[in-house]
Amino acid sequence: MASKFTRSNRIGWLMAGPAAFLIAVFVVLPFIFAVGLSFTNQRLISPNPTQFVGLANYEQLLGLGLLTLEPERDAAGQLARDDAGAPKYPALRGYTRNNPDYPQFAGMREWFSFQQGDSRTYVLARDVVFMKAIVNTFVFVLVVAPVQAGLALVLALLINQRLRGINLFRAIYFMPVVVSIVVVSLLWRFIYDGNSGLLNNLLGALSFGAFPKVDWLGNPSTALGAIIAMSIWQAVGFHMVIWLSGLQTISPTLYEAAAIEGSSRWQVFRYVTWPGLRNTAVLILIVITMQAFALFSQIDVMTGGGPLDSTQTVVFQAVERGYGKQDISGGSTISVILFVIVLSISLLQRWLTREKN
Amino acid sequence: MSKIVFLTGALLGTMLSASGAFAQTTLSMWYHGAGSEQEVKILNEITADFNASQSDWKVELQAFPQAAYNDSVVAGALAGNLPDIIDVDGPVMPNWAWSGYLQPLAIDESKIANFLPGTKGIWNGKLYSIGLWDAAVSLVTRKSILDELGLRQPTLEQPWTKDEFMDALAKAKASGKYDYALDLGTASTGEWYPYAFSPFLQSFGGDMIDRTTYTTAEGVLNGDKAIAFGNWWQSLFADGYAEATQDPAARDAGFNSGKYAFSWNGNWAALGTLAAFDDVLFLPAPDFGNGPKIGAASWQFGVSAKSAHPDGASKFIEFALQDKYLAAYSNGIGLIPATATAAAMTENYKAGGKLAVFYDLSAKQALVRPVTPGYVVAAKVFEKALADIAKGADVGATLDAAVDEINADIQKNGNYGF
Numbered sequence: 001m002a003s004k005f006t007r008s009n010r011i012g013w014l015m016a017g018p019a020a021f022l023i024a025v026f027v028v029l030p031f032i033f034a035v036g037l038s039f040t041n042q043r044l045i046s047p048n049p050t051q052f053v054g055l056a057n058y059e060q061l062l063g064l065g066l067l068t069l070e071p072e073r074d075a076a077g078q079l080a081r082d083d084a085g086a087p088k089y090p091a092l093r094g095y096t097r098n099n100p101d102y103p104q105f106a107g108m109r110e111w112f113s114f115q116q117g118d119s120r121t122y123v124l125a126r127d128v129v130f131m132k133a134i135v136n137t138f139v140f141v142l143v144v145a146p147v148q149a150g151l152a153l154v155l156a157l158l159i160n161q162r163l164r165g166i167n168l169f170r171a172i173y174f175m176p177v178v179v180s181i182v183v184v185s186l187l188w189r190f191i192y193d194g195n196s197g198l199l200n201n202l203l204g205a206l207s208f209g210a211f212p213k214v215d216w217l218g219n220p221s222t223a224l225g226a227i228i229a230m231s232i233w234q235a236v237g238f239h240m241v242i243w244l245s246g247l248q249t250i251s252p253t254l255y256e257a258a259a260i261e262g263s264s265r266w267q268v269f270r271y272v273t274w275p276g277l278r279n280t281a282v283l284i285l286i287v288i289t290m291q292a293f294a295l296f297s298q299i300d301v302m303t304g305g306g307p308l309d310s311t312q313t314v315v316f317q318a319v320e321r322g323y324g325k326q327d328i329s330g331g332s333t334i335s336v337i338l339f340v341i342v343l344s345i346s347l348l349q350r351w352l353t354r355e356k357n
Numbered sequence: 358m359s360k361i362v363f364l365t366g367a368l369l370g371t372m373l374s375a376s377g378a379f380a381q382t383t384l385s386m387w388y389h390g391a392g393s394e395q396e397v398k399i400l401n402e403i404t405a406d407f408n409a410s411q412s413d414w415k416v417e418l419q420a421f422p423q424a425a426y427n428d429s430v431v432a433g434a435l436a437g438n439l440p441d442i443i444d445v446d447g448p449v450m451p452n453w454a455w456s457g458y459l460q461p462l463a464i465d466e467s468k469i470a471n472f473l474p475g476t477k478g479i480w481n482g483k484l485y486s487i488g489l490w491d492a493a494v495s496l497v498t499r500k501s502i503l504d505e506l507g508l509r510q511p512t513l514e515q516p517w518t519k520d521e522f523m524d525a526l527a528k529a530k531a532s533g534k535y536d537y538a539l540d541l542g543t544a545s546t547g548e549w550y551p552y553a554f555s556p557f558l559q560s561f562g563g564d565m566i567d568r569t570t571y572t573t574a575e576g577v578l579n580g581d582k583a584i585a586f587g588n589w590w591q592s593l594f595a596d597g598y599a600e601a602t603q604d605p606a607a608r609d610a611g612f613n614s615g616k617y618a619f620s621w622n623g624n625w626a627a628l629g630t631l632a633a634f635d636d637v638l639f640l641p642a643p644d645f646g647n648g649p650k651i652g653a654a655s656w657q658f659g660v661s662a663k664s665a666h667p668d669g670a671s672k673f674i675e676f677a678l679q680d681k682y683l684a685a686y687s688n689g690i691g692l693i694p695a696t697a698t699a700a701a702m703t704e705n706y707k708a709g710g711k712l713a714v715f716y717d718l719s720a721k722q723a724l725v726r727p728v729t730p731g732y733v734v735a736a737k738v739f740e741k742a743l744a745d746i747a748k749g750a751d752v753g754a755t756l757d758a759a760v761d762e763i764n765a766d767i768q769k770n771g772n773y774g775f
Binding site: 043091096109110195215304323326327 | 428455456757758
């Protein structure tokens, strides 16, 4: 393999050359810089010299702690309860700020907590915003990857027919892909508007005014969902086209044979179409996963990470820190962590979808 | 439209320079107001006048949208591509001076002796930037609203107390005539939050950074007074006096169309409100216990550190500081002219003018934002903290986290030289 790769392949290298050069200069080289900078305290611009700080940036981002607290008791040993009747716990502030007995928790904040009998266990994080960004990003990927791929396949099957004017539908489904994501995000901000947005008006009209007005992007419980829905709609046409190309590589003779055998439509899909789309499916899944991890523009335009960090994402945090807060080392560290995550997931996907024989 | 104005300005400049001498050295200039036709038009007039007034220098203007301006300057500085003259927002100036984008101005001190204090960008004892105008914020309402709700009209000498202010909001809400009692402008992001809302915190007795040392926010941004401020801030939204998510269109036109009883807004929006109603009042900020406060300092002109022609750049800025241009800016967009003599030349700020009250507000209540290179990061942290608290986040924990982030940034930067 290796010899064939290097030998008698001059034309191939020549053709790949420009792309390889650009990728090296604009992707590989900056990434090598990022790895280096993540071990320093580099600022965007600063008169201070850059210093090597070892793993401090990683500790700052990924530091976690567990703290179990017993409920407060009054003098008689009875549980102190708040107005709602829930047991009261000492304020976390007393442990995470200026408490020499708990130096390991200094500067940490509550990420989430759970109840165990009377005591309550707090999971503390040194950087709660980053933890939320990771969780949000994973939620985004886990929803978008299957739903977008599935929807794209349905659309591809629908338009893979010889009908009059089918090209019109292909063009319509593909249109959002061509429009800049920033423009699409701006338009959807109007659609999601809490007072007079299109979505609220539509739901109100359909339910004869029974549906309450929802501030889709301003409400922590709906903001991420709203962005997920809009992102799926925006890019579904792109993956539809890839499915379509896959569909058209399946030989018509297979379908003819299936028709002669008298198979049902489901059987045709299950035993002819789906096996024929195997490689396309792997490609689409990996592409969507990678794109979904890079979620940034929608967040930047529509919510800026809010409300209450419900739409923070990893890439948005990398840009916000590196550029907005002029902390290049922090932004680089996030990029390196994201790279490791995406790489491991892609390898896992490769392994799960490998040819099994 | 602004593009056309820009083109005409550029053409005009070219023609003038062609008719003048051909030995002019070009000075490039960046400006933040690409979205504002009036601003660019006035600045084009100044550059055209300057280019025609002498034969050594020719200023070429490039305007950016405000939202992208600061990023463009930072990117320009990184790439070593800054123009000769840049304009800079007052509180950001120390950061740019400290980072080495700006150099001290070589301007005759006597020319700015009578300028408003908020217009002078002084860092480490040196003048880095100078503004043609200042800006001020007031509580905008109408005389008829105060009368209808039975409220005392506050004065500069005797502003509303916190209780009077909350009483006014409660009455406005109870009247049922308004969508919300108070328009805070939460739709505007970025610098508006620290500019407009940190004075509330300072009036409560807290601050964004401890100004005695400039090396920590502990105790001032998360002390008892700051927590009292945070609880009050949260109650504005929880009690339905103001909206935490605001439609930008409601911010632009809401008060003028009667959606709100009160609006916390700057003097740059005052001309539109004056056109909408004939009984507009610009009330001073309420006193939350530590004196009434509003923010000071607006956009100012400076010379970039890498400029090869600082003498020419300073000459241009000196030229722009003439009273007639100060007055032109004020008449065009309602800003506070930097000198009293220029104010006398304007329609709205001369004695008895409709906006003259802003001059007094600036003089009496204005407090500059913390003068430190760390302000840029502190402002972002402050904005996020306030947005989170408005949405219901725990006040104490949010302010603690903000303090930690500001302090970590100060440490990472070796205390920013303090």
